[in-house]
Amino acid sequence: MSAPGANGHRLPSVDAVVRSEEGARAVVRFGHPATVAAVRETLAEWRAAKRAPADASLLAAAALERLAEAAAPSLRPVFNLTGTVLHTNLGRAPLGPAATTAAVAAMRGPVTLEFDLASGGRGERDDHVRALLSTLSGTADATAVNNNAAALLLALNSLALGREVVVSRGELIEIGGSFRLPEIMTRAGVHLIEVGTTNRTHLRDYAAAIGPATALVLKVHPSNYRIEGFTAAVPAHALAELTRARGLPLLHDLGSGVLIDLSRFGLPREPTVAEAVTQGADLVTFSGDKLLGGPQAGLIVGRGDLVAEINRNPLKRALRLDKIRLAALAATLALYRDPGRLAARLPALGLLTRPEQEIRAAAIRLAPVLQAAVGAAFSVEVVPCRSEIGSGALPVQTIPSAALAIASRRRGAGRTLLELARALRNLPMPVIGRFAAGRLLLDLRCLEDEPGFAANLAGIGTDPGDAA
């Protein structure tokens, strides 16, 4: 003897579910075939679970939920409250109105991507960034590709294919797990010649390694680590003297290349691209979406003959920038014409220079809102913290900030802190914080939309422990 509906024969037909009010709504939103498929899956699931019979509209609602879930994009905007401003996993630099407007215009219709309006003939895609990049870095020429890894790959492959590239052992970096300099060099078709030791490399080490097969010397800015203690590295200018004497190019990978001195904004000093050029680099490579504050891109600036060689490489085509990012990059670079207003116009710089008191004031305003949302099982406190610049830039130097620190008040019943963190990530606009010393920290440096944040918290729901 089975309970009514347990074997499924009392469940409504696919057709009845699709024709119900909710079913019709699903058809309008997702189309007939997808709705029928979702209804079939839902019915099969209910049958398998031996669920009690339900009317067609209830089943249709379940199918609609299934469809909405499947249709939700996986690439979603989030609140980055990790305290890492240029968070690589969260898309690095946010773009401002100048860049997004230019990008949207480029997306919508035809643009002068490779078209010269003056002559009516063919233009070059690099022309949109070449002049400004060259001016800002003090070089003869410039080009842009997909990202800095591509810039390095292309520069090495163009100038040193089948030949040797000399690098200090203290500079053989790994960035973000997948970018490892020795592996990039292998794929670029160049032979890595390591010189010196992990902590100390001298000019004589480079001098001894240079031979007839050497194509160039590579210097890498150790952006995401520091070697401290008994150390020695050869300054770029000394290395440049050596490479010039041997008739070899010096390629300097700056990583998070900055175009102007950021210490004028109260930020830690990071070598500028122009400085690397002044110190004698023949080519400098750097990222567009790190401290520069633009879209993902790899910039190469330097000697005209070397950039021309890079542009002749067929790989350039495979690594080039699309019109959307090129538009955003050109608009971002244009902001550098007026450094005085840069912090107000470049979101990345605006966030990095946000005063601690302002962030703290926001934390004080939002603490009661967050406390009400998370419930009595958790305490919410305003605490000082340190933000990181991110994407490997200046990892040791952090900037003072303020956070909402959430701690669990009880053991056993109720949500754990991990469950709360998950609930925050499940909000309509996910909230991403970081754990520190048993607390969940929400660093408010990158929070710009306070009302939006507060309204979003309403979706967190009641604590199952409270409800019990």
Ligand SMILES: *Cc1c(COP(=O)(O)O)cnc(C)c1O
């Ligand atoms: C970040 C970084 C890279 C890689 O740049 P992407 O733009 O992420 O490809 C290469 N070299 C250095 C020194 C870096 O800091």
